[in-house]
Amino acid sequence: MLDIKESNLLKAISDVSFLPENSVYNLRKNGLGVERKTNEKVQIENKTDKPGIDIRIMPDTKNETIYIPVIITESGVNDKVYNDFYVGENADVTIVAGCGIHNSGCNESRHDGIHRFFIGKNARVKYVEKHYGDGEGTGARVLNPVTEVFIGENAVCEMESVQIKGVDSTERETNAVLEAGAKYIVTERLMTHGNQSAVSNMVIELNGEDASAQIISRSVAKDSSEQVFYPRAVGNAKCAAHVQCDSIIMDEAKIRSIPEIAANNADAQIVHEAAIGRINNEQLLKLMTFGLDETEAEEIIIQGFLK
Amino acid sequence: MLELKNVGFTVKNEADGKNLEIIEDVSFTLEDGKFLVITGPNGGGKSTLARLIMGIEKPTKGQILYNGTDITNMSIDERAKLGIGYAFQQPPRFKGLTVRRLLSLAHGSELPEDECCSYLTRVGLCSMDYLNREVDSSLSGGEVKRIEIASLMARDLGLAIYDEPEAGIDLWSFQMLVKSFRMLSSEKNESVIIISHQERIMQLADEVIVIADGKIRTQGAKDEILPTLLGEFDRKCDLRGEKGAEGNA
Numbered sequence: 001m002l003d004i005k006e007s008n009l010l011k012a013i014s015d016v017s018f019l020p021e022n023s024v025y026n027l028r029k030n031g032l033g034v035e036r037k038t039n040e041k042v043q044i045e046n047k048t049d050k051p052g053i054d055i056r057i058m059p060d061t062k063n064e065t066i067y068i069p070v071i072i073t074e075s076g077v078n079d080k081v082y083n084d085f086y087v088g089e090n091a092d093v094t095i096v097a098g099c100g101i102h103n104s105g106c107n108e109s110r111h112d113g114i115h116r117f118f119i120g121k122n123a124r125v126k127y128v129e130k131h132y133g134d135g136e137g138t139g140a141r142v143l144n145p146v147t148e149v150f151i152g153e154n155a156v157c158e159m160e161s162v163q164i165k166g167v168d169s170t171e172r173e174t175n176a177v178l179e180a181g182a183k184y185i186v187t188e189r190l191m192t193h194g195n196q197s198a199v200s201n202m203v204i205e206l207n208g209e210d211a212s213a214q215i216i217s218r219s220v221a222k223d224s225s226e227q228v229f230y231p232r233a234v235g236n237a238k239c240a241a242h243v244q245c246d247s248i249i250m251d252e253a254k255i256r257s258i259p260e261i262a263a264n265n266a267d268a269q270i271v272h273e274a275a276i277g278r279i280n281n282e283q284l285l286k287l288m289t290f291g292l293d294e295t296e297a298e299e300i301i302i303q304g305f306l307k
Numbered sequence: 308m309l310e311l312k313n314v315g316f317t318v319k320n321e322a323d324g325k326n327l328e329i330i331e332d333v334s335f336t337l338e339d340g341k342f343l344v345i346t347g348p349n350g351g352g353k354s355t356l357a358r359l360i361m362g363i364e365k366p367t368k369g370q371i372l373y374n375g376t377d378i379t380n381m382s383i384d385e386r387a388k389l390g391i392g393y394a395f396q397q398p399p400r401f402k403g404l405t406v407r408r409l410l411s412l413a414h415g416s417e418l419p420e421d422e423c424c425s426y427l428t429r430v431g432l433c434s435m436d437y438l439n440r441e442v443d444s445s446l447s448g449g450e451v452k453r454i455e456i457a458s459l460m461a462r463d464l465g466l467a468i469y470d471e472p473e474a475g476i477d478l479w480s481f482q483m484l485v486k487s488f489r490m491l492s493s494e495k496n497e498s499v500i501i502i503s504h505q506e507r508i509m510q511l512a513d514e515v516i517v518i519a520d521g522k523i524r525t526q527g528a529k530d531e532i533l534p535t536l537l538g539e540f541d542r543k544c545d546l547r548g549e550k551g552a553e554g555n556a
């Protein structure tokens with residue numbers, strides 16, 4: 001059903017080259033839903049008022065993996081999609097999203113995924129999102145994801161986003177609201193090169209008692225690429241949040257990191273750490289004493305850093 | 308065989324623009340399979356000498372030959388490929404790199420688990436606990452140091468240089484380490500240079516070189532050098548004793 005190019009894209013964003021038979025999925029290609037599989041525990045329906053889907057996960061659903069990949073292989077596609085996830089109480093699921101763009105034309109290809117998550121009490125969600133671009137065309141590959149997360153009491157939401165290659169421009173918005181005992185763990189991995197630019201804005205509101213959030217962002221900026229991070233954590237109750245942004249800067253790249261932490265409650269504990277620096281010289285030297293040349297050594301350090 | 312001929316290393320002091328001579332006219336020869344210990348006071352130039360041999364610094368004077376080849380202007384990785392290795396005095400940490408990966412990188416190819424384990428055991432680390440740990444700031448100083456030593460043992464070398472391998476290592480592991488070095492010198496036909504302040508390690512040496520103020524102060528067979536070194540140390544201590552030693556350590 002998928003040609004080689006498409007299945008390569010799929011592999012790059014979801015680690016599988018075809019959608020597993022026993023899983024739930026919804027594949028979107030060049031702006032249209034093309035394949036879908038559901039079961040009695042996970043339902044997927046088209047929205048009636050705008051492009052996109054509603055994904056309903058029944059309470060107590062366990063061990064389901066849901067794939068919702070988006071692939072774009074035509075040049076000049078401008079795709080905007082609204083996906084809403086309703087995760088029932090006590091459910092425990094993994095959602096593998098991601099967008100791969102192969103642009104061999106000269107027009108911009110663009111995908112804006114607006115994802116909302118409504119996570120019920122005591123549920124656990126692991127959400128993995130990979131962005132990837134390739135194709136020899138001059139047309140830009142643009143991804144502007146918006147993620148909104150409402151995490152119910154004692155629910156846990158773990159989000160992993162990876163963008164390592166081939167996306168020319170990204171503006172990411174992430175907003176999260178946490179209720180009592182809710183936990184939000186975000187890890188962001190980003191690498192930009194050439195003239196790419198990436199912006200990540202994040203607002204995390206910790207509204208319930210004992211809510212906690214951990215944001216880890218690691219990035220590498222090469223060539224003349226640019227990155228901006230703007231994470232904001234707001235504690236409105238007795239809560240804990242830790243934001244950590246670590247960047248490696250190379251060549252003529254530019255990185256800005258603008259942390260903002262706010263506490264509206266005396267028992268809120270919010271920490272922000274940020275560091276930008278070159279590759280550590282001693283690390284390079286160490287790997288070179290193993291017989292690796294400078295470029296190989298750099299690659300290994302970056303790979304590890306972004307793991 | 309390693310040969311240093313009148314090696315000198317001078318740096319320009321950033322502050323006053325004056326030349327600072329860190330290594331001055333050092334010459335010595337190390338035969339294959341020999342075990343050399345370099346010792347001497349802090350700041351004497353021992354690590355600088357090791358970095359010059361590895362190629363991390365380039366000499367401003369003199370020549371370095373390895374197995375007859377002039378390596379004075381060779382890069383670090385070229386020297387590594389010739390079989391020279393250096394375990395740093397202060398090894399760096401790596402985010403996201405596991406102990407197993409680091410040992411494999413050192414070895415030059417993926418190391419089977421049991422081999423990784425045997426190298427870790429030699430430096431007194433219980434391998435199962437460490438194989439998949441990252442070599443990052445979660446490891447203690449002594450642990451990083453021992454992994455550094457293991458990474459050199461995982462390589463196939465003609466010349467191995469260890470820079471104060473005993474530093475920060477507990478007594479029990481130190482014994483293990485001494486045993487490993489003993490094994491190393493008898494098993495492989497590797498030349499070994501160990502920079503050390505420890506008598507127990509000097510006892511393993513064929514030869515000892517004392518470096519002070521960037522120069523070789525004394526050089527010779529262990530049996531000649533060690534007694535005089537220890538004698539000198541004893542005298543110094545006595546002297547302090549007589550003076551009543553203010554700020555007693």
Ligand SMILES: Nc1ncnc2c1ncn2[C@@H]1O[C@H](COP(=O)(O)OP(=O)(O)OP(=O)(O)O)[C@@H](O)[C@H]1O
Binds near residue numbers: 318347396
């Ligand atoms: N690149 C450099 N620029 C300026 N000074 C340097 C440089 N490299 C080394 N030095 C100085 O040269 C001297 C020798 O340093 P080195 O690290 O080789 O000593 P060492 O014998 O290994 O000492 P230790 O026993 O403390 O490890 C020191 O005074 C050090 O500060």
Ligand SMILES: [Mg+2]
Binds near residue numbers: 396
């Ligand atoms: Mg030293």
